[in-house]
Amino acid sequence: xxxxxxxxxLAVTPFAGFADTDHNIEITQAVSIETLKTARTGAGYMVIxxxxxxxxxxxxxxxxxxxxxxxxxxxxxxxxxxxxVETIEVPAHGSISFQPGGKHIMFMGLNGxxxxxxxxxxxxxxxxxxxDVDVEFKVVKRADLPKFEDAIHxxxxxxxxxxxxxxxxxxxxxxxxxxxx
Ligand SMILES: [Cu+2]
Numbered sequence: 001x002x003x004x005x006x007x008x009x010l011a012v013t014p015f016a017g018f019a020d021t022d023h024n025i026e027i028t029q030a031v032s033i034e035t036l037k038t039a040r041t042g043a044g045y046m047v048i049x050x051x052x053x054x055x056x057x058x059x060x061x062x063x064x065x066x067x068x069x070x071x072x073x074x075x076x077x078x079x080x081x082x083x084x085v086e087t088i089e090v091p092a093h094g095s096i097s098f099q100p101g102g103k104h105i106m107f108m109g110l111n112g113x114x115x116x117x118x119x120x121x122x123x124x125x126x127x128x129x130x131x132d133v134d135v136e137f138k139v140v141k142r143a144d145l146p147k148f149e150d151a152i153h154x155x156x157x158x159x160x161x162x163x164x165x166x167x168x169x170x171x172x173x174x175x176x177x178x179x180x181x
Contacts, residue, residue: 024051025090025130029146032107032121032137033100035114042115043071044105044123044137045098047148050090056129058088063123066109073102082106090127099148105137115139 030046050056061068071082080101088103090096098104107121115121121137 025049025056025125025127025133026051027125027133027135029148030135030137031145032115032139033142033145034117034139035110037112037114039110039114040108042107042110042121043100044107044121045100045145045148046105046135046137047095047097048090048125049095050092052129053092054129055092056090056127058090058125058127059086060126061105061123062126063107063121065107066111068123069106069108071104071106073104097148100145117141117144 026049028047028049030044032042032044035042044061048058058070061070070085070088072085073080073082075081082104085103088096096103105123107123117139119139121139123135123137125133125135127133
């Protein structure tokens with residue numbers, strides 16, 4: 001699924017006029033946690049990696065719910081509180097993690113149609129430079145959440161990604177390694 005998503009991203013990278021610039025956004029570990037039947041909201045988590053030489057900014061998320069927002073979380077006096085953010089910058093050759101207790105996508109207005117494990121939630125991320133990037137959040141049980149902090153360590157990430165196969169291995173991992181020195 002990662003490979004498919006990556007191909008989709010390449011296919012939708014717009015602006016032929018910017019072809020000299022590498023707008024290379026990769027989304028990994030896109031998951032949502034299953035919700036209660038009565039839940040009105042669900043959250044999406046993922047790691048966004050920007051393989052390009054320019055920072056990029058996530059400016060909006062679209063999905064088929066009455067409202068979709070980007071939230072971050074702060075802890076005040078031991079109480080976690082979510083707040084709305086308008087934009088999220090992804091540094092050049094860097095990653096941003098959306099994970100429980102931190103940034104997340106908030107899907108609002110589920111109204112009787114809960115997220116069930118095994119389902120996919122479709123969304124489109126809108127970036128200032130890369131344009132529209134489609135993403136599918138796989139709904140999992142809370143116990144099956146990946147460890148997001150691993151995702152930004154390229155060595156760990158590589159070990160999970162079967163790079164032995166195919167000509168896939170030459171996609172921009174130089175950028176990852178670079179960001180960890
Ligand atoms: Cu939220």
